[in-house]
Amino acid sequence: MDGRHSDILVVGGGPAGLHAAFYAGWRGLQVQVLEARPVLGGQLQALYPDKVVYDIPGLPAVVASEVVSNLVAQLSGLPVSVQVNATARHLSAHNGGWRIATDDATFTARAVILAPGLGALTARAARVAGAEVHPGVRTEVPEAAALSGKHVLVVGGVPQAVQSALELVDAGAHVTLTHRRAGFRGHPAQLARLDQLRMEGRLEIIAPALMDRLTSEDAVLLEHGTERRVQADTVLLLNGYLPDLSPVQTWPLNWNGDYVPDGTGGQTVLPGVFVAGDAAYSGGSFKLISVGLAQAAIAANHAVHHVNPELKVRPGHSSEKWLAPRPRGPGEDGV
Ligand SMILES: Cc1cc2nc3c(=O)[nH]c(=O)nc-3n(C[C@H](O)[C@H](O)[C@H](O)COP(=O)(O)OP(=O)(O)OC[C@H]3O[C@@H](n4cnc5c(N)ncnc54)[C@H](O)[C@@H]3O)c2cc1C
Numbered sequence: 001m002d003g004r005h006s007d008i009l010v011v012g013g014g015p016a017g018l019h020a021a022f023y024a025g026w027r028g029l030q031v032q033v034l035e036a037r038p039v040l041g042g043q044l045q046a047l048y049p050d051k052v053v054y055d056i057p058g059l060p061a062v063v064a065s066e067v068v069s070n071l072v073a074q075l076s077g078l079p080v081s082v083q084v085n086a087t088a089r090h091l092s093a094h095n096g097g098w099r100i101a102t103d104d105a106t107f108t109a110r111a112v113i114l115a116p117g118l119g120a121l122t123a124r125a126a127r128v129a130g131a132e133v134h135p136g137v138r139t140e141v142p143e144a145a146a147l148s149g150k151h152v153l154v155v156g157g158v159p160q161a162v163q164s165a166l167e168l169v170d171a172g173a174h175v176t177l178t179h180r181r182a183g184f185r186g187h188p189a190q191l192a193r194l195d196q197l198r199m200e201g202r203l204e205i206i207a208p209a210l211m212d213r214l215t216s217e218d219a220v221l222l223e224h225g226t227e228r229r230v231q232a233d234t235v236l237l238l239n240g241y242l243p244d245l246s247p248v249q250t251w252p253l254n255w256n257g258d259y260v261p262d263g264t265g266g267q268t269v270l271p272g273v274f275v276a277g278d279a280a281y282s283g284g285s286f287k288l289i290s291v292g293l294a295q296a297a298i299a300a301n302h303a304v305h306h307v308n309p310e311l312k313v314r315p316g317h318s319s320e321k322w323l324a325p326r327p328r329g330p331g332e333d334g335v
Contacts, residue, residue, distance in 0.1 A: 003106045004105075004107050008024045008300075009088075019293045023300035023315065025079050028079070033082045038140055043121070044068050049065035049068075049160075050159045055290060057290055067289070086103075086105070113274045113276060114268070118245065118278055120244045121241040123140050134214040134215065137234075144168050149172055150174070152168050154236045155236065155238065157207075162177075166193055175203045175204070180210055245258055252270065254268075259285070260281060262299075266280060276292060276300075301315050
């Protein structure tokens, strides 16, 4: 049984996928984005949300996570739906268009824009003694509100560990944050807040400390060689991510290693299937945000024309067209 239908399916919620969704949505088409991770943003959000990026046109220095927030904000008001925790696995022809199956749903569309980047960013496996006996070990961050009132041990020095610890405190969890090194990575504002919460006694930090083992009810840390037992209903092991392209590499796209050959407009060998971003061969392995955004704009507009030939490939200029919510120009004080 086929699930949701849209005009265009975008595989991957990184910068290329989000910008492709923007363009197709802005042209008035229904867009469905499928993202394997629980959150959007691709490599920027998973691998370096705290780092400053200097080579995005018009933004001299911007934190990667803010690039993501802005790409997402740009979708506001457009006919774009997002499905997270959805890894696109199978592609098949359907009624002149395409059907994509994830683990628990199918999606159909007239065109597909593939923007998988380096691959589905999956959490690194947890290798902690006793992980199999503790009932609450997680490697992906759950909805913070679900852990309200619980004792949560967050393990890791990556930005996700800091962000999760803050969100969990806000949600009313009793949080302990630990890492084998003394320092944590994160947005400066988040690091400052972490310090403030620690000083207020609203969050405990045990670092540097080694995670020695988990038992069925708590965690045992080694701090300066001394054992410390930490109460933990949930243990979040946040170790970063590994990319996995294999779910889409079975698709018959004449893959050239990690790249999909593309012609004019990002068109692949399958009619109505386009590619953009790090995975597009035409990018010449540049793997840059600015390159991916340009490819996304081109692929999305070709996909729009493929779906509805009455719509021209070239989109015209956004500055000349109405786009809700319309920002006011100089001298304009209302609609
Ligand atoms: C540490 C680091 C620093 C960087 N710094 C810069 C910089 O300063 N400037 C710059 O221009 N570039 C930089 N880059 C490169 C830049 O991040 C990439 O070029 C960019 O993220 C590519 O965007 P994308 O949308 O093609 O892919 P990605 O960002 O990789 O996003 C792809 C998304 O698709 C999802 N996905 C994959 N497969 C599936 C599937 N089967 N189903 C559903 N979802 C799927 C993934 O989970 C991911 O979220 C940096 C990269 C790294 C690792």
